[in-house]
Amino acid sequence: MNQDQIRHYLQMYLVVGSVNCKASDPITIVKAALSGGVTLVQFREKGADALQGADLLRLALQIQALCRAEGVPFIINDDVDLALEIDADGVHIGQDDENAAEVRDRIGDRILGVSAHTVSEARLAVQHGADYLGIGPIYPTHSKDDAHEVQGTAILCELRENGIHVPLVGIGGITEERAAEVIKAGADGVAVISAITEAKDVHETVVRMKSKVGNTLRERITSQRLI
Ligand SMILES: Cc1ncc(COP(=O)(O)OP(=O)(O)O)c(N)n1
Ligand SMILES: Cc1nc(C(=O)O)sc1CCOP(=O)(O)O
Ligand SMILES: [Mg+2]
Numbered sequence: 001m002n003q004d005q006i007r008h009y010l011q012m013y014l015v016v017g018s019v020n021c022k023a024s025d026p027i028t029i030v031k032a033a034l035s036g037g038v039t040l041v042q043f044r045e046k047g048a049d050a051l052q053g054a055d056l057l058r059l060a061l062q063i064q065a066l067c068r069a070e071g072v073p074f075i076i077n078d079d080v081d082l083a084l085e086i087d088a089d090g091v092h093i094g095q096d097d098e099n100a101a102e103v104r105d106r107i108g109d110r111i112l113g114v115s116a117h118t119v120s121e122a123r124l125a126v127q128h129g130a131d132y133l134g135i136g137p138i139y140p141t142h143s144k145d146d147a148h149e150v151q152g153t154a155i156l157c158e159l160r161e162n163g164i165h166v167p168l169v170g171i172g173g174i175t176e177e178r179a180a181e182v183i184k185a186g187a188d189g190v191a192v193i194s195a196i197t198e199a200k201d202v203h204e205t206v207v208r209m210k211s212k213v214g215n216t217l218r219e220r221i222t223s224q225r226l227i
Contacts, residue, residue, distance in 0.1 A: 001111060003167055006131050009040040009073055009111075010169040010189030011217070012210040017045040017077075018059060020143060020197040029197055030063050034070045036206025038196075039189070041067050042092050042113075044077035047145075060086055073111060080106055092134060095121060104129030113169075117148050117155070119162045126166050134191060135159065137172025138182055143193040147172060153185035160186040176209045183216035 014033045018026050030041065043060050045051055051059055060076070064086060067074040073089035076082050080103055083091045090111025093103055100114050114125035115134045122133055135155055137147045156170060170182040171191040179190050190213060199205035 001109070001131065003131075006111065006167045007188040010132055010167055010187075010191075011039045011213050012037060012206060013040040013042065013169055013189055013191040014038040014196055014206075015042040015044050015077070015171070015191050015193045016063070016197060017043065017047070018051050019045070019047040019049055020193050023198060024202075026059060027062055027066070029202055030066050032202035033196055033206050034066060034072060036203040037210045038072065038206055039210075040073050040075065042075045042077050042191070043088075044092075044193075046077065057082070057086075060088075064088065075111060075113065083107065083110070090131070094134075100125055100128035100130060116159075117151065119159060119164065122159055122164045122166075126164070130166065132167040132169060132188075133159075133164070134169055134171050135187070136170060136191075138170045139173025139178060141172040141194075144172070153181055156182065156185035156187050176205060176212065179209050179212045180216040183213055183220065188217075189213060 016030060021029050043063055045056050064074045075090040075092055076088045077092050078097050080091050080098055091107060092113035094115040104112055111131050112129055113132050113134055114130040116122040116125050125133055137150050138153060140150055141147050167188045169189045169191045170187040174182055174190045174192050175195045182190050196202055196205060
């Protein structure tokens with residue numbers, strides 16, 4: 001997949017697992033998020049009450065089917081075996097997960113996302129074959145217990161200024177109100193759990209957030225052309 005396609009998919013990226021879906025069930029939330037226009041879905045089944053075994057597999061397959069019906073790529077967090085078993089479109093791994101170069105070998109040309117927190121982690125991930133980098137936490141988050149220190153949008157500017165030109169997605173505490181500043185700082189999209197899974201109206205929240213991302217990307221491209 002080329003970088004323009006990856007950038008498109010990163011624009012409005014839903015990260016979701018059953019643990020994050022308290023207001024409603026995961027299927028209802030994913031359906032509403034897809035109808036609102038999410039461009040990529042990551043299945044992240046993590047935490048004390050996470051599903052396991054057959055229940056986990058069932059939910060993964062159900063969400064995958066919903067994504068396929070909408071032509072939206074479906075990525076698995078951490079679990080490369082699961083991704084291969086169900087023929088997912090890709091995987092997302094972090095610095096404490098399986099080595100990125102080995103994962104690239106295992107998954108072939110499926111999408112590979114890697115978390116990075118510094119310029120050197122970013123450079124290495126790119127060398128190892130990452131298609132995109134997940135950068136966070138941009139803001140405080142309650143969705144990841146072992147999140148790093150909050151980085152702010154400055155990390156996105158720093159990565160771009162240091163020659164990291166691969167597709168980047170910001171993650172961590174991103175809301176409708178904050179989406180534009182993440183894009184202005186250099187991200188190609190926003191990856192979101194709680195602002196979507198805990199929204200009163202999931203569909204409308206996604207519509208509004210996606211429109212802010214799209215408008216800000218267009219403004220950024222226009223201002224770059226003027227320089
Ligand atoms: C898009 C995206 N970016 C970053 C992460 C975090 O990955 P990781 O650091 O491996 O942490 P866990 O999500 O596995 O707890 C992500 N999942 N997605
Ligand atoms: C899964 C994840 N990774 C992060 C990182 O910093 O790498 S922050 C995070 C949680 C994002 O959830 P929310 O949108 O609810 O803040
Ligand atoms: Mg991980």
